[in-house]
Amino acid sequence: MIPLKQNPVWRYGRWLLFALAASLLLSQLLVLGAYSANLIAFPFDYDQGEGYELEAARYLSKFQLPYQDVDSYPYYGSHYPPLFHILLAPWVWLFGTAYWYGRALSLICTLLTALAIGYAVLRDSGHRGVATLAALAFLASNTVYHQAPLFRHHPLMVLLETLAVVSLATAPGNVVMLPGRRLALSFALVIAAGYTKQLALFTAMAIGVYLFLRAPRRAGRWVLGGALAGVAIFAAFYLLSGGEWWRQIIVSNANQPGIVHAWRLARLWLRVHGWLIAPAALLVCFELYFARLSLYSLWFVFAAFFGGISSGGWGAGDNYYMTAIAAACILSGIFAARTLEAGWVFPTRGYGRAISRLAPLVRTCRGPLTMLPAVLYLGYVLTVLHIPTDAPGFRQLAQLLGHEANVLPRRPFYDGARTALGHYPPGYSNIGHFTTDEDIRAGWQIVEWLRRTEGPVISEDAGFAIRAGKPVITQPPLLWNLAERGHFDSAALIAQLATQEFGAVVLRAPFFPSDVEAAIYAHYETVAEIPMNGFYYRILEPRDS
């Protein structure tokens, strides 16, 4: 009798499905490459906030902290810890202020994260094919796709978190006997992740819990040491910034999580990534009841739970799930490899006794079960699919699958995470479409306007001011957050608006505190509206008094 795994029907069926899934995942990699090239060449803000991160790098290139006193001119500060911007400071020296190197760094971080995911699956399972699919699955995620080539710190944080977890999880031997330098490496990476973005705290918690489960005494010493190192760095920044560090990094980010917002994003995350989340969750349950909890499982639970709650805050979004997606790719990859290789071993005691009664049924279904990993990856990539609908090859694929362009603003791009009408829940990044030559011309039109304007200007997208050679004034979302908590004194800014000291104001959203916004409209009037990248940028100039 032919062993079920070798039965040609199941074997060829499995290979066909794997080949389809791999082809589609590779197509997503091509789309990511094209999107990244498009963005790297785009000279303005694409996603809100990129210009402020470039400005933070510029401050650091002049050996100044970006955590300035926001109550006085130029009212600029930074929400985020500085590691990403420190890495970019040398590039400012070499190439001046530009978006391409920050976007390239983010893309490289994303690709390295995918490699780390593949390595983690390979080390656990020895299955090269599944390890490759797990890495490609990360890059195919809509959330990862959006974030990968942005001038933003998030991909660097996720890379450092992933390296911290994988370096510890793949260490040989048990935690009790682990060399101190391996633990030190993991702690250094997660501290570095925390000083890239504060969300890395959840990964640090997962590592701490893992160490306590495996070696409580050793964990106590190392967690205390790691905490002291983190606090020492925190204290140094606090002192160097005259206290602004606390106001901008902690107070401004202490958002009340919106439960409705968080729930809608959680539902979207489950719908879009469910094909990976389900096997990941099953593996967590398996380890909880039949084996030992791995660091990957703890990381997934912490990242998904706490990242999901945090995603409900103002200004937060689906990128808060990026860490959980990395963990899900590792766990689902391990799940897939074990299913293919019949690597599930249940104990013969406890709940395992009940499961062992299902063994004859499982043996009967062995053939179809080996199809499951391929079905999971194929189902996943068809759900997350995002493609330009006007590019050769992709246009035909979209037609074959019955997909039409569904992004708003109207661009020839299909995003599987949106509804047919292009809708998406608040917090989902409305990006991923390609910019056009018309967008670039519109951007330079705004820049030329600002260059002709006398005096400083306020630009909600900092890139226009940077390109026009003007100082960057204000950081609207930061000011809004601080104002909501009663930690921003807008008197000086409103006084300057009242005396019309700014030659122009360029608005998009706007994100300013309400009293500042009222002062802008009281003393400035709209003189032009220029569409760019799907947004309408209003240029306001001083009203005639």
Add this chain to the structure above:
Amino acid sequence: MTKRQLGKWLMGMGLLSALAIVSPDVLIPGREGGFGPSQQAALFSAIAIFLIGVSLLPLGDDPA
């Protein structure tokens, strides 16, 4: 740490969390806002953590 110990930890955490979530409404009856959706979600999570802890108790000295 064993499964049973982990189970007890989770039961303790779930119980303490549930008490912390409902205590404002117990100690201050009729307070503004009432028992809102955030508290409901948090209470549901606390109960789930408690129940997971209970389910680990039969696993005894197996390593967590």
